Amino acid sequence: MSQPVPPVPSPRRNPVAAFFVGLWDVMNFTRRLILNLLFFGLLFLFVVVFLFAVGSGGVKPLQERTTLVLAPEGSLVEQYSTDPATRALARALGDKRAEEVQLRDLLRALKAAKDDRRIERVLLDVDDLQPSGFASLRELARALAELRAAGKQIVAFSQGAGQAQYLLAAQADEVYLDPMGGLLLEGLGRYRQYYRQGLQEKLGVDVHLFRVGEYKSAAEPYILDAASKEAKEADLYWMGDIWQRYLDDIAKARKLEPGQIAAGIDTLPDGVAAAGGDLAKFALQQKLVDGLKTREEVEALLAERGVADEDSEYGFRSVDLAGYLLQLDAHPQLGKRKQVAVVVAAGEISGGEQPAGKVGGESTSELLREARDDDNVKAVVLRVDSPGGEVFASEQIRREVVALKQAGKPVVVSMGDLAASGGYWISMNADRIYADASTISGSIGIFGLVPNITRGLDKIGVHTDGVGTTRFAGAFDVSRPLDPDVGRVIQSVIDKGYADFTGKVASARGKSVEEIDAVGRGRVWSGAQAKERGLVDELGGLDAAIADAAARAKLGTPDDYRVRYIEHRVTPLEQFVGGFAGSRVGAAWLKDSDFARALLAKAMPETEAQLRFVENALQDRDGTPVKALAYCFCGL
Structure with missing residues (x-):
């Protein structure tokens, strides 16, 4: 029968070592505590967002006699250049540099509003829309004209639109300009910098251009000091065609003659001087706008015509582009297979x-x-x-x-x-x-x-x-x-x-x-x-x-x-972050989050x-x- 082995006493720990071991245990405990608090804090925040979304009951029904407010901001694009999470973060943080508006979304909203009995009229403010060309603008202009022809009133307001944005505003039944604003039509121009002297004579950089076609002028700035005769000839030919069409479109919408608008541009110095240097007054005299009103006056006018709503930021019953798209997306046509x-x-x-x-x-x-x-x-x-x-x-x-x-x-x-x-x-x-x-x-x-x-x-x-x-x-x-x-x-x-x-x-x-x-x-x-x-x-x-x-x-x-x-396809993580940032709670949290701002700055693509x-x-x-x-x- 074996005898039990007595326990071996543990060696006595050095006091200095014991101190550091104890310190490590405290630090390790603190680390785990902080991570757990952070984890459960984020979990609680996500649960709040989820319950808020569920409790809100989804998209609220759109009421009758609603005004659709179209005030798009940012670049007009065919396709977003960033993922949903980045866009939602940018909106939550108020970063307007990343704002983009899809052409398809504006067209879809205008097409739907034409037959939507709940939409009574449209307030159009395109001052902050940055178009890339006239083809997409003309497509939007046609959609606005069709909406107007369907009996929906369009009221446009501007504090100072450029001539590209004005093509859209001109489609409205009434165009109002802020008394301190301005509107000038100037024509189309295309000017580039030419680098031959700077590259070759100053820096000693020789650029060799190989091409087929005397009109292929894309790289001329690197070998010339000015545009070639062929480049000027070709550019003026297609630009002149687009400009004449612009004048025709404006004239048709405003019930003017194209020559009348062109004459106003040719005599611009005299016309502005006669208006006392007041660009808003000059635009009114040229019949490019129907009246001079402040934003508050336009909103008060629409409140009288529509349904006053003290809870709306505009003072009348309204829905913006994002809200209206949510209404349309609430009933997707998924059943169609073809x-x-x-x-x-x-x-x-x-x-x-x-x-x-x-x-x-x-x-x-x-x-x-x-x-x-x-x-x-x-x-x-x-x-x-x-x-x-x-x-x-x-x-x-x-x-x-x-x-x-x-x-x-x-x-x-x-x-x-x-x-x-x-x-x-x-x-x-x-x-x-x-x-x-x-x-x-x-x-x-x-x-x-x-x-x-x-x-x-x-x-x-x-x-x-x-x-x-x-x-x-x-x-x-x-x-x-x-x-x-x-x-x-x-x-x-x-x-x-x-x-x-x-x-x-x-x-x-x-x-x-x-x-x-x-x-x-x-x-x-x-x-x-x-x-x-x-x-x-x-x-x-x-x-x-x-x-x-x-x-x-x-x-x-x-x-x-x-x-x-x-x-x-958008990844599940991008969908989740985009949904969180797009919610009211998430947007409020991100707006005051330095961490989120740093994350966004790193994620934003460079132009x-x-x-x-x-x-x-x-x-x-x-x-x-x-x-x-x-x-x-x-x-x-």
């Missing part, structure tokens, strides 16, 4: 995966493939608003359009403000191409831009030298002089790219290469001019393109099919200028030293 899918290609065309607001050779192709593989999708509308970009990425997307047609699904292109160069490349093979008369299109051409900094380095005493196994090893290095034979290689690539472009357009449009070359060579056209030259089939907006696609797929009336936008696109294209060569670009610096 679909017309809309894929948006907005922004510069680059290779690979690109976020919303840009066009990626891989990512946009993936969206088109999704439409092809979905049996519920019977037709596709490709909405294009792009200045173009990389040729290969454009070709990837064009191939997917062809694949859709081969799968028996009609494809109709709807051009927005801009569908030029690479933007036209991805459009050309559609069954039908729609554009607004003021769309900027064409620019069928290719260019390559190669900077060389050898002379600049020489100025600071830096020289490049080394060896290579062949005469062309390292020949594309921008710190070495450009060999003329290398220039021949690049020009051959550009020539081939232009031949591909014109050949594919000729095949897609049923024309000869010579006919396409005659309207190509980099020249830009308005939508109306493009139609006259066979580059566009019909003049019309997105609704017309959708109706055409549905008719080609034999889907019946609009009540028989559903329109669905195919876009990048990329056109030079950034060129820089990225030069850096990202995908294993090839030469990359052809089909890009158009032709926006207004």
Whole structure:
């Protein structure tokens, strides 16, 4: 029988070690306590938000005699360039730099309000709307005119709209301008900076331009000190067409003569002087507005005409754009299985995966493939608003359009403000191409831009030298002089790219290469001019393109099919954060949260200028030293 082993006494702990061990235990306990408090605090906050949402009973019913207040702020876009969480955070923190308004949302609200008996009238304030072009504005103007024709009164107010925003305000029954405001129509202008002297003479940077087409002026600022004769000729031609159409649209809405408006611009100095320098009074004299009233006076007027409501920020029964869209979304048409899918290609065309607001050779192709593989999708509308970009990425997307047609699904292109160069490349093979008369299109051409900094380095005493196994090893290095034979290689690539472009357009449009070359060579056209030259089939907006696609797929009336936008899917986390930030409790918490502000500042995307696109294209060569670009610096 074994004897029990007596316990071994634990060694006596050193007092110093015991102190530090105890201190560590206290710190560890405190750490766990703080984390637990933070966890349960956030959990409690989320539960409060959830209960608030449930207790609110969802969207409150819209009352009769409601005024729809349309006061959009930010850039007018085809597609949001940020995710829902970022947008909700920006709104909660009052960051207006990130504000964007989707064209489709405004059109949907106006279309619904036309037949909505609960909407009595519309208050329109577009001072803070930043449009990107006249095609989208004219589409909105048509929707406003249709709403007005349906018997819904539209009252517009402005504290100082620009001429682009005024195109929308002019559609109203009554246009009021603040007495201290101003409104000037000045015409369209397109001016750019030219860098040849600064680059070549000051910095010693030589820029080599390779292109096909004397009108392909995208990169002229890097090799000239002023616009070429061809660039001025082409720009004035399409801009003059768009401007005359603008005058016609304003004159029709205001019951004036286009010549009368043009005369007011030509005699602007005398007219303003006669009005005592009062721009608001001058606008009234020109009959561009119906009266001079403050915002408070306009709101009081609408309160008299509508239903006064002390709880409303406007003083009358109203619903804003976001609230009205919630009303429309409360009854989605999910039961319709047959679909017309809309894929948006907005922004510069680059290779690979690109976020919303840009066009990626891989990512946009993936969206088109999704439409092809979905049996519920019977037709596709490709909405294009792009200045173009990389040729290969454009070709990837064009191939997917062809694949859709081969799968028996009609494809109709709807051009927005801009569908030029690479933007036209991805459009050309559609069954039908729609554009607004003021769309900027064409620019069928290719260019390559190669900077060389050898002379600049020489100025600071830096020289490049080394060896290579062949005469062309390292020949594309921008710190070495450009060999003329290398220039021949690049020009051959550009020539081939232009031949591909014109050949594919000729095949897609049923024309000869010579006919396409005659309207190509980099020249830009308005939508109306493009139609006259066979580059566009019909003049019309997105609704017309959708109706055409549905008719080609034999889907019946609009009540028989559903329109669905195919876009990048939002992650569950983005949905949750967006929902939380969009709630009243979440917005109130984020508004006072320094942490949230720092998080937003880091998450917000930076605005990329056109030079950034060129820089990225030069850096990202995908294993090839030469990359052809089909890009158009032709926006207004």
